[in-house]
Amino acid sequence: MPLVLNDEQRMVKDSADGFFASEAPVSQLRKLRDEKHADGFDRGLWAKMAEMGFAGVAIPEQFGGAGLGMVAAGLIQEAIGRNLSLSPFLSSAVLSATILARGGSDEQKAALLPKMAAAELIVALACDEAARHTPAHVATRAEAAGNGFRLSGTKTFVLDGHVADKLIVAARTSDAEDEAVGITLFLVDPKLAGVSVSRKILVDSRNAAIVVLDGCQVDGADVIGEVGGGYTLLEAALDAGRACLAAEMLGVAAQSFATTVDYLKQREQFGQKIGSFQALQHRAAHLFCEVELARSATLRALQALDAGEDRAPFYVSLAKAKAGEVAKLATNEAVQMHGGIGMTDDYDIGFFMKRARAAGETFGDTAFHGDRLATLMGY
Amino acid sequence: MTDTDFRAETRAWLEANCPPEMRQPVESDGDVCWGGRKWRFKSDAQKIWLERMAAKGWTVPEWPKAYGGGGLSRDEAKILAQEMQAIGARSPLSSFGIWMLGPALLKYGNEAQKCEHLPKIARGEIRWCQGYSEPGAGSDLAALRTSAVLEPGSGSGPGGDHYVVNGQKVWTSYADRADWIFCLVRTDPAAPKHLGISFLLFDMESEGVSTSPIKLISGYSPFCQTFFDDVRVPKENLMGEAGKGWDIAKYLLTHEREMIGGMDFAATGRDALHQLAKTALGDAIPGLLRADIVRHEIDALAFGLTMERVKDEAKAGQGVGALSSMLKYYGTEVNKQRQELIMAINGSDSLLWEGDTKHEGDMAKSWLRSRANSIEGGTSEVQLNIIAKRVLQLPGA
Numbered sequence: 001m002p003l004v005l006n007d008e009q010r011m012v013k014d015s016a017d018g019f020f021a022s023e024a025p026v027s028q029l030r031k032l033r034d035e036k037h038a039d040g041f042d043r044g045l046w047a048k049m050a051e052m053g054f055a056g057v058a059i060p061e062q063f064g065g066a067g068l069g070m071v072a073a074g075l076i077q078e079a080i081g082r083n084l085s086l087s088p089f090l091s092s093a094v095l096s097a098t099i100l101a102r103g104g105s106d107e108q109k110a111a112l113l114p115k116m117a118a119a120e121l122i123v124a125l126a127c128d129e130a131a132r133h134t135p136a137h138v139a140t141r142a143e144a145a146g147n148g149f150r151l152s153g154t155k156t157f158v159l160d161g162h163v164a165d166k167l168i169v170a171a172r173t174s175d176a177e178d179e180a181v182g183i184t185l186f187l188v189d190p191k192l193a194g195v196s197v198s199r200k201i202l203v204d205s206r207n208a209a210i211v212v213l214d215g216c217q218v219d220g221a222d223v224i225g226e227v228g229g230g231y232t233l234l235e236a237a238l239d240a241g242r243a244c245l246a247a248e249m250l251g252v253a254a255q256s257f258a259t260t261v262d263y264l265k266q267r268e269q270f271g272q273k274i275g276s277f278q279a280l281q282h283r284a285a286h287l288f289c290e291v292e293l294a295r296s297a298t299l300r301a302l303q304a305l306d307a308g309e310d311r312a313p314f315y316v317s318l319a320k321a322k323a324g325e326v327a328k329l330a331t332n333e334a335v336q337m338h339g340g341i342g343m344t345d346d347y348d349i350g351f352f353m354k355r356a357r358a359a360g361e362t363f364g365d366t367a368f369h370g371d372r373l374a375t376l377m378g379y
Numbered sequence: 380m381t382d383t384d385f386r387a388e389t390r391a392w393l394e395a396n397c398p399p400e401m402r403q404p405v406e407s408d409g410d411v412c413w414g415g416r417k418w419r420f421k422s423d424a425q426k427i428w429l430e431r432m433a434a435k436g437w438t439v440p441e442w443p444k445a446y447g448g449g450g451l452s453r454d455e456a457k458i459l460a461q462e463m464q465a466i467g468a469r470s471p472l473s474s475f476g477i478w479m480l481g482p483a484l485l486k487y488g489n490e491a492q493k494c495e496h497l498p499k500i501a502r503g504e505i506r507w508c509q510g511y512s513e514p515g516a517g518s519d520l521a522a523l524r525t526s527a528v529l530e531p532g533s534g535s536g537p538g539g540d541h542y543v544v545n546g547q548k549v550w551t552s553y554a555d556r557a558d559w560i561f562c563l564v565r566t567d568p569a570a571p572k573h574l575g576i577s578f579l580l581f582d583m584e585s586e587g588v589s590t591s592p593i594k595l596i597s598g599y600s601p602f603c604q605t606f607f608d609d610v611r612v613p614k615e616n617l618m619g620e621a622g623k624g625w626d627i628a629k630y631l632l633t634h635e636r637e638m639i640g641g642m643d644f645a646a647t648g649r650d651a652l653h654q655l656a657k658t659a660l661g662d663a664i665p666g667l668l669r670a671d672i673v674r675h676e677i678d679a680l681a682f683g684l685t686m687e688r689v690k691d692e693a694k695a696g697q698g699v700g701a702l703s704s705m706l707k708y709y710g711t712e713v714n715k716q717r718q719e720l721i722m723a724i725n726g727s728d729s730l731l732w733e734g735d736t737k738h739e740g741d742m743a744k745s746w747l748r749s750r751a752n753s754i755e756g757g758t759s760e761v762q763l764n765i766i767a768k769r770v771l772q773l774p775g776a
Contacts, residue, residue: 003688004695217773262773275773278764284773285766289705322681370673377676379653379669 001307003299005071012057012072016079019052024085026348033205037089039163040199040207041086046119049087056117058097058240064114069241070305074247074298081251081359084351089121089249090241091160096123096168099185100242103233108187112166124164126155126188126211127234133364135170135238136180136231140213142171148219149173151186151194154212159362161209162199169213173228185230187222190215204272204330204351204358233255239316242363243301246319249327249359250294256327256334256352257287263338280337287330294319294326304361314376319371327356389462396431398424402467407737410448411473416558420635432471433502439477442485446493447501475552476500476507478638480561483631487578487619496559496580508583510548510562510605511633512574518523520762521625522562525607527564527579529614541567542579542617544587544610550755554590554603557583566621572706578624581612597747598732598740635756636707652676652717656724668723675720679713686710704769708762711752718749744768 005013009304024045032040048054057073066072073094080089093116100112100123114123123148130137151171161167167188175182190197197209225233263286265274274280299308301319304312331353335342342349361364380388385768401424405411409421412429420426432438435449440456442448451459462472470613497740499505516523525546530539544564554560559582565574583590587610592600606616619627652672656664719741722729729742767773 002695003684004691162612187506219422238509261773264773273774276775278767281764281767281771281773282760284771285708285763286767288770289709292702292705293678293681293685293709298686299688300684318677318680321677324676369671369679370670373677374653374669374673377653379657 013075016076020083020085022077050119055119059117065119071302072094074302077244078251081248082255088160091124092122095237095241096127098149098151098237100296121165123166124161126158126169128157138172145193151213158209180231183223183230202356242320243316246298246323251325253327253330260334290326294323297322316367317373321366324360324366331356397468401428415506429471438472439501446497474501505558508554508557510560512550539601541611544607548605551603554605573625576624577619577621578627580616597744621755631702633700636703704762704765718746
């Protein structure tokens, strides 16, 4: 498959770029942050994202989605990265939608997916338990009880957990704590007895929750997919999320870079534009190359997911690792080249650096994905 | 013909015509066929393979048939390359004529020049070298001083029939084995430096041409100094207009840069670094070395995908343009890093310089050779200057 966008994808890109630039620019993030907004995002925006088909991009058409696939989802998230737009797109429309569309029962799909595509229902994924991403490390237990299971344990870093109408919880139904087998996914209503959700506001003004499950009783019908077979579903969803995060970091990197190049052309010191100094020109030119590399790796990963390639996890880890490094470099260089003004809260560039840090950390940083890449290469 | 038919036909032809010996991996410099008047074929198979491919026009598959090419579309050429790769077929001919001069001739040469030179390049009959750098004109190539002066005419006309060339070139790759040179010369010393340059083609056997190999830190001598002492060149050997040579030089450099940047990635059977490490060290690899290798592989893979994307975008008419500097800069830096890691993986074995078997010393020599990648064809710093100026449009100093 050629590494270019097809006509449909270019239309998605054009509409996503225009939409987020006008409807959810960085000023919206700043406003939501400053007023300590209870949801942490604008529900009006989320509703419009549903109208545009963005909320249902990864949901099949028969369940009310647009069924456009992962390249399209990545293009949307790249535009989100350029504008630092806040919404439950990653948590609900990518991660949870992927799990339900792939592993949900007909009843679950019919009940949840159309509402998710319409932005009427937010579903968050509760997977991590350790500070460093280790998806197979699941200590949360699910004991058979009643006509279902009783869940106990603590989930951390649950993206958009505080606004979730439903949670997808990874819990262990058998085997040892760090085994990939024996993990089961459950749909959990956060209003159930024995569930407490506490919102944490992160450095990038986004939210992650700690979810404590204390003997919360769920029904057998709340199991997603096979009992004990949840890890495969989880990995598929995580890879979709990681590829979209790579796309978001590409957007973050490209926008920081563009802002910086503009600044180099305007700012004067020593009686000349600072962009005329070779010390800065070479760093900018190097960054240009790095952003192009991140773009190639990201597009390849998204295409591999759409094609269902066996090597998709390999390309996803390549993209997440590369885009993560590039976003880190681009945003750090952006702050440095802006000098003092780059350190001020009034100026937007700091938001980009914060987001690069958080997105890089989410679902595995470069060390995690470099190691996974090496392991997948048999090394 | 459909692509499927073309693929089937190509496969059958290659199967019938590519000698078994030419399907073995290239082991030494002698296995690479450069052609030319002085070339001595290493084997009958090498000679037959070149002749058969040249007869099909497949040494230059995308050139027009009228000039010795195959007249293939880009897609057909891609299929040919894939089918050759599938059987491990060697390239029948390596040549600066194909990679560098040919594209420039097709764009800037006149009909007589194309008819004279392109078929001989395609058949491997004439080997070309590039006369660009001079002792005082390296990164600042346009400062070149080799002069070409039109002889005074005998009558009242504007001048004679020959240029007289005087000066010195350096880093002329394989000048001592080449038959002809494409050479940047100054024809107008009064014009601004970029505007006084012209592009001349001439025979290296002309009187007054001499070469002297330069021994490098790798022990190899792929480069020469080339001296011109009153060399007379017919004026019809001027390519393009007098004073417009810099445009041709730049166009040709973009091809050279893509070639150098992509060289190591296009090589078939290029082992991934981690496989080399696994073979040499098994599990006994220090964590930091493993991490370095993984970081390198990430960059190398992302770079390979970028080369692919640039080609695909160009084909779809979506290209960003001016990317040859990016490919040259990044590709050579990644390759240098790779050679550095190969040395580390092999420890003291990598330090061997001389020995009883023919491959001893290869690693150290390749490592040293690769240092030149980020210098030749425009240094990394020059590439970054070009990106800053042309792509990012940053202000001049």
